Amino acid sequence: MxxxxxxxxxxxxxxxxxxxxxxxxxxxxxxRVGGIGITKDKAFVVYVVTIPDIQGNSSSSKYFKVPIxxxxxxxxxDAVDSLLVNEKISPDGKYLLTSEEVQVxxxxxxxxxxxxxxxxxxxxxxxxxxxxxxxxxxxxxxVFITPIVNGRLGDAKDIMPxxxxxxxxxxxxxxxxxxxxxxxxxVLYVTKKKFGKDYAISTNTDLYEYDIxxxxxxxxxxxxxxxxxxxxxxNKGILAxxxxxxDGYESDKQDLVVxxxxxxxxxxxxxxxxxxxxxxxxEDGKILFFWxxxxxxxxxxxxxxxxxxxxxxxxxxxxKGEFDITGLVAQKKxxxxxxxxxxxxxxELYSYTxxxxxxxxxxxxxDVVYKTLSTCKIERKYVTTTDAKKMxxxxxxxxxxxTAKKYPTLxxxxxxxxxxxxxxxxxxxxxxxxxxxxxxxxxPCRRGMPGFGTKWNEEVSKDWGGQVMKDYLSAIDAVxxxxxxxxGRRGCVGASFGGYSVFELEGLHDGRFKSFIAHxxxxxxxxxxxxxxxxxxxxxxxxxRYWDKNNxxxxxxxxxxxxxxxxxxxxxxxxxxxxxxxxxxxxxxQQAFQAAQLKGIxxxxxYLPSENHWVLSPQNxxxxxxxxxxxxxxxxx
Numbered sequence: 001m002x003x004x005x006x007x008x009x010x011x012x013x014x015x016x017x018x019x020x021x022x023x024x025x026x027x028x029x030x031x032r033v034g035g036i037g038i039t040k041d042k043a044f045v046v047y048v049v050t051i052p053d054i055q056g057n058s059s060s061s062k063y064f065k066v067p068i069x070x071x072x073x074x075x076x077x078d079a080v081d082s083l084l085v086n087e088k089i090s091p092d093g094k095y096l097l098t099s100e101e102v103q104v105x106x107x108x109x110x111x112x113x114x115x116x117x118x119x120x121x122x123x124x125x126x127x128x129x130x131x132x133x134x135x136x137x138x139x140x141x142x143v144f145i146t147p148i149v150n151g152r153l154g155d156a157k158d159i160m161p162x163x164x165x166x167x168x169x170x171x172x173x174x175x176x177x178x179x180x181x182x183x184x185x186x187v188l189y190v191t192k193k194k195f196g197k198d199y200a201i202s203t204n205t206d207l208y209e210y211d212i213x214x215x216x217x218x219x220x221x222x223x224x225x226x227x228x229x230x231x232x233x234x235n236k237g238i239l240a241x242x243x244x245x246x247d248g249y250e251s252d253k254q255d256l257v258v259x260x261x262x263x264x265x266x267x268x269x270x271x272x273x274x275x276x277x278x279x280x281x282x283e284d285g286k287i288l289f290f291w292x293x294x295x296x297x298x299x300x301x302x303x304x305x306x307x308x309x310x311x312x313x314x315x316x317x318x319x320k321g322e323f324d325i326t327g328l329v330a331q332k333k334x335x336x337x338x339x340x341x342x343x344x345x346x347x348e349l350y351s352y353t354x355x356x357x358x359x360x361x362x363x364x365x366x367d368v369v370y371k372t373l374s375t376c377k378i379e380r381k382y383v384t385t386t387d388a389k390k391m392x393x394x395x396x397x398x399x400x401x402x403t404a405k406k407y408p409t410l411x412x413x414x415x416x417x418x419x420x421x422x423x424x425x426x427x428x429x430x431x432x433x434x435x436x437x438x439x440x441x442x443x444p445c446r447r448g449m450p451g452f453g454t455k456w457n458e459e460v461s462k463d464w465g466g467q468v469m470k471d472y473l474s475a476i477d478a479v480x481x482x483x484x485x486x487x488g489r490r491g492c493v494g495a496s497f498g499g500y501s502v503f504e505l506e507g508l509h510d511g512r513f514k515s516f517i518a519h520x521x522x523x524x525x526x527x528x529x530x531x532x533x534x535x536x537x538x539x540x541x542x543x544x545r546y547w548d549k550n551n552x553x554x555x556x557x558x559x560x561x562x563x564x565x566x567x568x569x570x571x572x573x574x575x576x577x578x579x580x581x582x583x584x585x586x587x588x589x590q591q592a593f594q595a596a597q598l599k600g601i602x603x604x605x606x607y608l609p610s611e612n613h614w615v616l617s618p619q620n621x622x623x624x625x626x627x628x629x630x631x632x633x634x635x636x637x
Contacts, residue, residue, distance in 0.1 A: 028618055031050070032050040033346070039084065046064070052618040068335060096146045108121070140164055141167055142159070145187065183237065185213065186209050191208065207219075235284075239260075241256075242279070256276045267305065267313040268313075275293060283331050287305060288303050289336070322378065338359075342378075343378050344370075373399075385474050386470045394441075394443040396431045406485070408440070409485045413499075413501035414446075415494065415498045416496070416497045417461075422451070428615055446475070463560075469504055492505055492515070494518065500523075502518035503522070506571060507567075514572070517574045520583075521584065521589075521592070522584055523588045523589070526558065532584065572602040572634075608620055
């Protein structure tokens with residue numbers, strides 16, 4: 001192990017020895033740390049380090065353990081599973097839970113017409129014919145129970161036979177979607193029992209309880225019409241999960257609720273500014289820890305639980321600082337193991353002592369690299385919006401920033417639209433990387449972001465082109481008053497809703513910007529409505545359909561389409577589009593590029609055929625970074 005760590009340290013020191021600023025190549029050599037859990041004896045924290053392989057266009061992973069009190073990391077090799085509790089084995093040790101893809105529907109020509117072996121066709125009779133980056137093939141993820149007899153596995157039983165529903169949830173669900181009850185008598189699983197058009201227009205995901213003795217299934221959350229996800233039991237059998245109230249609204253306030261078999265209690269209902277990202281029961285089962293955005297950061301909180309619904313839950317903020325707590329890995333008595341990032345540092349694991357409030361770094365995977373780099377100054381500014389609200393704006397400065405110099409400045413437009421802009425560390429939209437190339441980055445927490453109250457979060461819906469655009473312009477105008485901002489070299493960049501924002505601002509920025517970059521942004525609302533996968537998203541955000549001529553909210557929204565402002569476009573723009581992005585499909589980028597070209601505007605299209613809404617392969621990611629900065633060099637420097 002020591003030899004391996006020495007090799008990694010030597011490798012990083014060679015790579016970084018000549019570096020004093022972050023580069024795309026260096027960013028993609030960082031180890032990516034993920035906490036897995038705590039060993040059975042609770043002496044060690046187990047984690048994984050994933051390192052991208054640029055030449056192989058892949059990645060490799062190594063597993064380690066580190067003493068919970070701190071110390072030297074030890075590589076585990078293949079010994080990981082034996083150190084951890086296998087939560088897919090029932091507590092009584094008699095059954096194993098798994099999930100497998102099962103053919104339920106016949107969709108492909110090979111299934112419909114076996115005699116036509118060379119045909120390649122799909123036949124659909126309803127919506128949801130494709131999702132995220134995959135076309136529907138008639139297969140669905142099902143949960144299976146397999147008996148364990150004398151250490152051997154028996155015959156597996158599908159607890160969702162013939163059902164066209166998925167568990168885990170697609171596209172991003174995992175093992176957290178199906179769990180054991182503490183008494184080993186029930187399996188709890190998450191799914192949305194809707195198919196076709198009904199699936200595409202709803203977020204009504206529920207928790208189902210399967211009785212392994214009777215083979216019967218009960219919906220535990222039938223009365224709630226929005227999301228119910230991430231179930232977890234405490235040591236006393238009390239169930240907790242995350243819940244959104246309204247069907248069709250994927251960014252509704254997400255609360256932490258508990259159910260004791262009689263009463264369902266919403267523990268975070270009283271806090272308007274709390275949108276729970278994730279949670280974990282405390283060891284004693286009396287409180288729950290959760291993390292949530294608050295005023296531009298992600299922090300850890302605790303909330304009390306009482307079986308008496310009349311008792312008001314007490315919420316306490318545990319951590320404070322200019323960083324994000326991105327997860328709680330484990331607890332051992334007074335010690336919590338947390339994952340933490342900030343805009344200058346990728347995720348590492350930290351121990352937090354509850355009684356003293358002290359935090360200590362446990363993993364040091366990227367320390368060698370960061371010791372060679374000049375960090376970027378990150379500053380909070382508060383800007384008054386056009387409707388007299390106070391808005392947080394993050395400003396990220398280049399290393400060795402000099403107030404006597406003038407710098408090109410970028411307005412960063414966050415995606416979502418309802419996604420918090422916190423102290424995140426991205427491997428694409430990396431603030432440290434962008435600022436290290438000599439740019440000031442202005443990142444406003446504009447309307448639509450959780451952590452500032454429900455009203456602020458919801459004011460983006462049905463009005464994408466309204467106050468939000470004014471918020472963006474208020475942010476860049478306020479920061480541009482500083483003498484070190486070069487007003488002649490300002491750009492605007494963003495992805496997803498941020499990409500939409502770029503397209504919209506191209507048509508109304510009134511000469512503020514000299515360059516734009518939009519990644520997977522919505523250009524035309526009508527064609528987006530006709531081709532996107534999750535219709536519930538566009539239904540909620542638009543307030544209706546474009547053919548509903550008597551729906552004033554819908555008509556206002558569709559009139560805010562960037563395609564309606566192309567007559568005002570006159571500024572260089574780069575457009576990036578994933579070919580397998582079925583959330584914001586290919587034609588959105590194509591239409592924007594074609595409009596810019598036909599108007600004679602300097603423009604570029606970066607097309608990534610194999611990428612979805614993200615950029616996941618290492619080499620494509622480096623192409624993205626190189627083209628991103630090449631465009632900015634051409635248009636702003």
